[in-house]
Amino acid sequence: MLSKTLLRDTWLVFVRVMLPVLRNPVAIVFGLAQPLLYLGLFGPLLGDTGWQWFVPGLLVQMALFGTAYAGFSLLPEVRTGVMERLRVTPVSRIALLVGRVGKDVVLLVVQGLLIMLAAMLFGFRATPGEILLGLGLVALLGVAIGALSYAIALKVKLEYVFASVLSSTIVPVMLLSGVLLPMSNGPQWLYWLSRINPLAHVVDAERSIFNTGSILLGLTSASALVLVGVFYGVRTFHRESA
Amino acid sequence: MIKARGLARRFATKSGPVDAVCGVDIDVTEGELVGFLGPNGAGKSTTLRMLTTLLQPTAGEAVIAGHDLLTDPAGVRRNIGYVGQKNGAGADQRVAEELEFQARFYGLSKHDARRKVADLLDRFDLQGLEKRGVITLSGGQQRRLDIAMGMLHDPRLLFLDEPSTALDPQSRRNLWDHVKQLKADGTTVFLTTHYLDEADFLSDRLLVIDHGSIVGEGSPDELKNNVSGDLVVLGTLQAALVAGKFENAVVEGEKVSFRIPNGDRALPGLLRDLDNLGVELHSVQVHRPTLDDVFLTMTGRSLREPANAF
Numbered sequence: 001m002l003s004k005t006l007l008r009d010t011w012l013v014f015v016r017v018m019l020p021v022l023r024n025p026v027a028i029v030f031g032l033a034q035p036l037l038y039l040g041l042f043g044p045l046l047g048d049t050g051w052q053w054f055v056p057g058l059l060v061q062m063a064l065f066g067t068a069y070a071g072f073s074l075l076p077e078v079r080t081g082v083m084e085r086l087r088v089t090p091v092s093r094i095a096l097l098v099g100r101v102g103k104d105v106v107l108l109v110v111q112g113l114l115i116m117l118a119a120m121l122f123g124f125r126a127t128p129g130e131i132l133l134g135l136g137l138v139a140l141l142g143v144a145i146g147a148l149s150y151a152i153a154l155k156v157k158l159e160y161v162f163a164s165v166l167s168s169t170i171v172p173v174m175l176l177s178g179v180l181l182p183m184s185n186g187p188q189w190l191y192w193l194s195r196i197n198p199l200a201h202v203v204d205a206e207r208s209i210f211n212t213g214s215i216l217l218g219l220t221s222a223s224a225l226v227l228v229g230v231f232y233g234v235r236t237f238h239r240e241s242a
Numbered sequence: 243m244i245k246a247r248g249l250a251r252r253f254a255t256k257s258g259p260v261d262a263v264c265g266v267d268i269d270v271t272e273g274e275l276v277g278f279l280g281p282n283g284a285g286k287s288t289t290l291r292m293l294t295t296l297l298q299p300t301a302g303e304a305v306i307a308g309h310d311l312l313t314d315p316a317g318v319r320r321n322i323g324y325v326g327q328k329n330g331a332g333a334d335q336r337v338a339e340e341l342e343f344q345a346r347f348y349g350l351s352k353h354d355a356r357r358k359v360a361d362l363l364d365r366f367d368l369q370g371l372e373k374r375g376v377i378t379l380s381g382g383q384q385r386r387l388d389i390a391m392g393m394l395h396d397p398r399l400l401f402l403d404e405p406s407t408a409l410d411p412q413s414r415r416n417l418w419d420h421v422k423q424l425k426a427d428g429t430t431v432f433l434t435t436h437y438l439d440e441a442d443f444l445s446d447r448l449l450v451i452d453h454g455s456i457v458g459e460g461s462p463d464e465l466k467n468n469v470s471g472d473l474v475v476l477g478t479l480q481a482a483l484v485a486g487k488f489e490n491a492v493v494e495g496e497k498v499s500f501r502i503p504n505g506d507r508a509l510p511g512l513l514r515d516l517d518n519l520g521v522e523l524h525s526v527q528v529h530r531p532t533l534d535d536v537f538l539t540m541t542g543r544s545l546r547e548p549a550n551a552f
Contacts, residue, residue: 009347016343020334077332085330085391088294090319091347 009092013099017073021107028107035062035115042180043122051124056134056206057179058119059112060199063138064177066111067146068170070104071153071162078157097237098230101146108142109135126210134209137222141202144225147233154236177203198225243399243430244270244293246311249302250454251288262288264454265302270432272398275425277445278434279533285454286434287327290403293432294324307399320348323392323400327407329384330391331376338363338372341390348395355394362390366420382413389420393429400424402433406440418443438533448533452541466531472505474512477525484521496524505530 021027038058046054077083086096112135116126126134149166156162176183176190177199183191194200198221205218246268253260263285270276280286291297293306295315303310309317331340338359345355363369366386371379379387385405392400405421406414421444425431435441441448442462450458450465458465476498478484484498485491491500502508505528516523 012343012346016332016335016339019336019339020332079328080333081326081328081330081388082332084296084326084328085324085344085388086347087296088319088322088324088326089344089347090316090349 006092006095009095010099010102013091013095014102017100017103018106021103028111031066031107032111032114034065035111036118039115039119039122043119048123051119051122052211053182053207055116055119055124056210057177057203058115059134059138060141060177060203060206061174061179062112062115063108063141064145064170064174064199066108067101067104067142068149068166070100070146071149071151072159074100074150074153075157075159075162078154093237094234097147097150097233100150101143101233104146105139105142109139112138124210130210133215134206137202137206137209137215137219140219140222140226141199144222144229147226147229151229151233151236173197173199176200179203198222243272243274244268244304244306244432246293246304246306247302249289249292249299249304251285251292251297252300261454263292266451266454266456268293268304268449268456270399270430272430273425273428275421275431275444275446276433277441277448278432278451279436279438279441279448279537280434280451281436284451286436286451287403288454289451290401290432290434294322294401295319296324307397320395321397321399323395323397325388325392325400325402325405327403329376330388331384333375333377335376336372337368337374337376337379337387340376341387341394344391345394350395358394362393366390367416380413381409382416385409385413385417386420389417393424397429399430399432402431404434404436406435406437414440438537442533450537450540458536458540462533465533465536467503471501471503472531473499473501473529474505474509475499475525475527475529476516476523478521478523480521483519484516487516487519501531 035058038061039055043051043054043058074083083096087093113131116124116131116134120126152165153162156165176194176197178194183194183200201218201221202225203218204213205215205222207213208215208218246266248265248267249263250261250265251263253262266285266289268289278286278289288297292299293304293311295311295318299311303312305311306318307321309321311318331337335343341359341362342352342355345358346352350358363372366389368383368386368390371383376384376387389402389405392402402421406417409417418440421431421433433444445462447461448459448465449456460468476484477496478498479496481493481496481498485493485500488498488500488502491498502512509526509528513523513526
């Protein structure tokens, strides 16, 4: 499956979608606005010791918001003839998906790194190894959510439907992941509800990386999400007549 | 180049299955320029999408450019070019880059891709636009870019879906010249259109489709000859006398009109006969039937009827 052609095609698709972003890097800066606001206007509420707990959650939140909306970039290409034109070439259908997801994940990692560096000004502490591991886990989550986002966008095809699918899933998933406040502070039922949310385990693991604790459950959750996302995404890209 | 048998597509809809294409046979030989003519919703695009691997047929089989459509779609894709109805270049891409990526998706090396892109920019009058954003191009430029994107790998067979839709008359004419040139260079072209003048001007041969079935086939001239004959209009003071000599003649004042096959050839003899009868004519006109006449006779409806719009 992992052939030379697939790698080449994936790289080509990746560069094709990356170039417009590099030409207009303002979008990357705007992508940083929201996490920076959380960092500056919400983080201080948690007190001096809160950074070590809050920043890892913020990174997961960035992965969620940064890649869940990725599908929107596909819809104009579906509506015009771009996707159709690409689908008539022999280019690998897997590459059409993975190359795009690659772009979103690279941007996510760059933004995540910048946010961590900015957080260090406030008092967040991390070793290079922790930063690397932390970004790796975030990237894994980004692959999963990005692939799902493209697949769902391709399925629903209409912006307003896609937008309501997103807003009705992202907010509950985020609230139940404990990125903003610890789930253990809440009542039992809410805590147990968060335990069935795979993202909550990823948040816990991300926090363990910069503090102490096991990352096994979170890493497993993220990997399982990647498998589900990529499988569903590839299947949709193969099937869906764009 | 194309050999399709019983190609069909059924769509499931809420109100039950719809047969968009019900078993068409298509044969196109190398070097032909074939027009696929029909009103909107007749099944043109659905057929084209099946022939180009974009849509799975629900029945039938086809060999396209030497590769089996069902068992070797990748082989088909490598050997055909396809230019869809809608613009295929990404709005946020630059002209030359988009062309180069497209060439590389077809497997060309970076070096070959660059050379080919330069060649096609030149051929389709896109020089000077290399670094322009696709979004800034005019409709005609975008259309030429679309065709260039379909030609980067030198396909022997090119599919064009409604190539001149939404173009101004000058750009249309320019596009037609490019399509004719492709044919002159040896490319087999299969194009769909619902414009009669386009089908008439471009095609060696026409396939007429209506309600998902092929209802007629032949060169534009053959189709016109078969169906209605030429319209002859004679101006004379003895209209009633002249009208009596021809079947289904219509008299309007000093004008008599009727249809005869091959009017241009029949006319000299016909005029001699009338002269021998002592009829004096003050005007003679011969109108070739239009493809609209053809379509009307074949399907009972005009291509231009708004009722066909859906």
